[in-house]
Amino acid sequence: MALGDLMASRFSSQSPVALVSSHYDHYPSNHEDDANDVARRDDNNTSNNYRDRDSDTASTSNYGGGNATESTTTTTTNSTAYLPQTVVLCELRHEAFEASVPTGPSDSGLVSKWRPKDRMKTGCVALVLCLNISVDPPDVIKISPCARMECWIDPLSMAPQKALESIGKNLSNQYERWQPKARYKVQLDPTVDEVKKLCNTCRKYAKSERVLFHYNGHGVPKPTANGEIWLFNKSYTQYIPLPVSDLDSWLRTPSIYVFDCSAAGTIVNAFMELHDWNASGSAGSMRDCILLAACEAHETLPQSDEFPADVFTSCLTTPIKMALKWFYKRSLLCDSLDYSLIDKIPGRQNDRKTLLGELNWIFTAVTDTIAWNVLPHDLFQRLFRQDLLVASLFRNFLLAERIMRSANCSPISHPMLPPTHQHHMWDAWDMAAEICLSQLPSLVEDPNAEFQPSPFFTEQLTAFEVWLDHGSEHKKPPEQLPIVLQVLLSQCHRFRALVLLGRFLDMGPWAVDLALSVGIFPYVLKLLQTTTPELRQILVFIWTKILALDKSCQVDLVKDGGHTYFIRFLDSLEAYPEQRAMAAFVLAVIVDGHRRGQEACIEAGLIHVCLKHLRGPVPNDSQTEPLLIQWLCLCLGKLLEDCTEAQIQGLQADAPAIYAPLLLEPQPEGLCCICTGHLA
Known part of the structure; x- marks a missing residue:
């Protein structure tokens, strides 16, 4: 089983926003007699219920004039319904194993195809x-x-x-x-x-x-x-x-x-x-x-x-200028707005806090969304994600098709694209353009006037949230996914976008692959450079989902120094144990068979962080999260695996003595993880 399978299935039903730690009660041996007494009482009550139910059934059958065969059949059927229900194979390890078998990265065929x-x-x-x-x-x-x-x-x-x-x-x-x-x-x-x-x-x-x-x-x-x-x-x-x-x-x-x-x-x-x-x-x-x-x-x-x-x-x-000049003559604004003001739109295209930057941002989101929804994914990757200039030209080509078709002229391309000039996302662009243009006179007249952002992105995130409430793998994918990517660039929308993205990724490996295919990876990678506290938990959750699908991302994380983000989170006592277990899982994947990852994590002090948190908990303590202990041990085991430098540091830090008390772990899967880390 791949390293990410168990972790992915373990958190498949967790909320990505507020993950509350789950604690498991371990009953001591002196509770066995009480449990047996309860079982006996249940058996006696069940037998009495059988007798009462049988007599009721028999009298009912005779009262209805039924024959003996009918009476016997009815009695047998009803008695079977009241047999005691024995629940087996319901431990965490059984649920995790069953959930992980059909969806592991090695079987899904999704790994790295999104790149x-x-x-x-x-x-x-x-x-x-x-x-x-x-x-x-x-x-x-x-x-x-x-x-x-x-x-x-x-x-x-x-x-x-x-x-x-x-x-x-x-x-x-x-x-x-x-x-x-x-x-x-x-x-x-x-x-x-x-x-x-x-x-x-x-x-x-x-x-x-x-x-x-x-x-x-x-x-x-x-x-x-x-x-x-x-x-x-x-x-x-x-x-x-x-x-x-x-x-x-x-x-x-x-x-x-x-x-x-x-x-x-x-x-x-x-x-x-x-x-x-x-x-x-x-x-x-x-x-x-x-x-x-x-x-x-x-x-x-x-x-x-x-x-x-x-x-x-x-x-x-010059798509923004061309789009606005064309839209102006078809808008109600033509009666109240001076046409020449379009040439005086304030701001810069790369500054999203200005009118021109906002329009350019919305235009990019709209054209990306249209392309994502009408093109095959491999063609979308080739034209919109391979080359920055080619991507810009093809986004703007969609505008050219819309404008020139209004003049009975049809732009063409190779590779050929399906018609997009009547896509409904153009209506969203028209509305956003009209809202922005309505502010143009006041902004030109008073350079210090405050620009009011368009509600475009808020509305699109709401539409995405509605899809999350009703969508599934078997329904049409959410068309707003490219817009979620664009929204990650904005501080005011970022937290909500990440939470919704986390909910989407939680729907399964197919959702993770879809998000990676649309181009989400470089954005969530760059966000690891931020120090905003409220983003930490949801980012760790998102990266847990990504690495559970595609282990190859370990190279990108180490190259960009992202491993230090998860080490700091793992060492933080403010997060719930299950959330820190996710960070331990991410770090375990980073060092799994990756020498550069091992070296980077050793240099960042991961060995001492793991041992520090393994030294504190007592396995039989009901307040201890077993999952955190398991992944701390697995992370440390993968870090020490075939790495002499790490093994020497572990011995110097007295790792065997720290591991010894953990061997009392009652859960077999936890004990296996501890033994794996200890033997490494």
């Missing part, structure tokens, strides 16, 4: 803008008034070359908000040779990291039927086609492409055909090639001045 595989980052970004400002492509007939804004700049408001440079700089800045550590290269109205040099340079710099290639083709014709994109010759007198096969050979993989132009779907189709033709290794190379395109092969980009000309790029790189 994102092949974590990656985008190391270089190539931005190619083919705008040819003031010259319209020959295949485009523009309406009037027409969409003109590129990266929120009107190209006709300044000299063409200056406008081109400003747009390129703005686009680079917009991408840098999502991945500031990447290297950015911009090519403005380039030739084929310049793009080739750009791609080779980016791949050389990125090495095995991902390269992003962004193409804006608003100043050139639509892609050809073969999926070729257009560039320029040196004198800007001709459009020169660039086959996607050349582009693919220069950038190679891993890569992500963004194509913002009309008929962008033809480029995606060309990539698909290209990789289908390359039979050898096509699946692997196409898997590392991600495509985002503004529209399908037969569609043209929106020209209405309601949108910027680069509406697809604006959704991907």
